[in-house]
């Protein structure tokens with residue numbers, strides 16, 4: 001390992017895609033860039049703590065960050081990066097030519113077939129280009145209930161080019177949007193009809209869907225090889241099947257998030273993890289105080305279990321949470337009279353950028 005701590009940064013609330021399963025499509029202001037853009041201040045913020053970070057960039061779409069390549073050139077001089085992306089923008093080629101691949105731990109590219117339309121071939125071209133330039137690049141396909149049927153044909157097309165596609169679990173609420181509101185109102189009176197209106201995933205994949213997804217995941221893992229996701233890959237898609245029956249809860253167990261991993265919003269606000277929003281400072285406008293070692297998890301659900309799996313001191317036997325209560329699982333920074341307070345209060349769940 002060549003860095004001291006990981007920082008999960010959703011660097012913008014902006015995307016050129018509007019995937020229906022993504023929080024971007026429901027946010028009123030997602031049609032334009034929102035986030036911090038002063039590159040010099042940002043770089044000095046990353047350098048201030050005197051440690052080398054692995055900056056995991058997500059969003060929104062990171063490649064839409066203004067002057068993204070220039071920013072990455074500067075950031076990778078002293079730090080490492082990894083990226084979640086839809087690989088839809090043309091500057092991906094420029095990135096591959098200009099950025100030192102030894103400073104990029106991995107690129108996680110999501111297919112998002114419906115939004116891409118006829119662009120699958122372009123996606124393939126970019127993955128191949130990145131790989132040829134030495135970037136570890138892997139591809140995923142979100143198993144949104146209505147899209148599961150398209151996995152196999154996409155998998156086969158990518159496989160002919162040597163790209164192994166991994167299924168990724170949908171984590172969130174599916175709502176039946178095809179029904180007339182009046183019919184929905186009437187159906188709500190009958191609890192037995194509820195699954196036709198709203199389902200919570202991954203817990204409510206059907207038994208057949210679970211069996212299929214598990215098979216597809218194991219097949220991809222077998223083809224890719226056991227060490228495909230190395231120790232730097234926090235977004236380890238081979239772990240997805242651990243959460244097929246719901247999201248885990250490790251409440252009370254010591255977790256190194258807050259000290260070896262922190263989460264940052266587009267404006268530099270740093271919190272403990274994707275679920276615990278205990279405020280640790282602002283990297284761009286002040287200081288960040290990391291926690292001392294592993295601290296007990298205070299969250300009823302680990303809404304982004306990639307991090308729990310990686311940073312818990314002991315991950316054995318979590319409780320599985322099948323309810324949709326994880327919608328309200330985020331704890332941490334509450335507000336009182338307009339100022340932030342660090343207390344375990346519930347707030348409206350802010351979506352986890354690793355969901356899709």
Ligand code: SF4
Pocket residue numbers: 015016017018019022023024025059060061086112356
């Ligand atoms: S899932 Fe990814 S590509 Fe789709 S809208 Fe959200 S950020 Fe954009």
Ligand code: SF4
Pocket residue numbers: 250255256257273274275276296297298299301302303304305307308311312
């Ligand atoms: S177990 Fe999950 S929710 Fe709890 S502190 Fe760790 S990463 Fe956060």
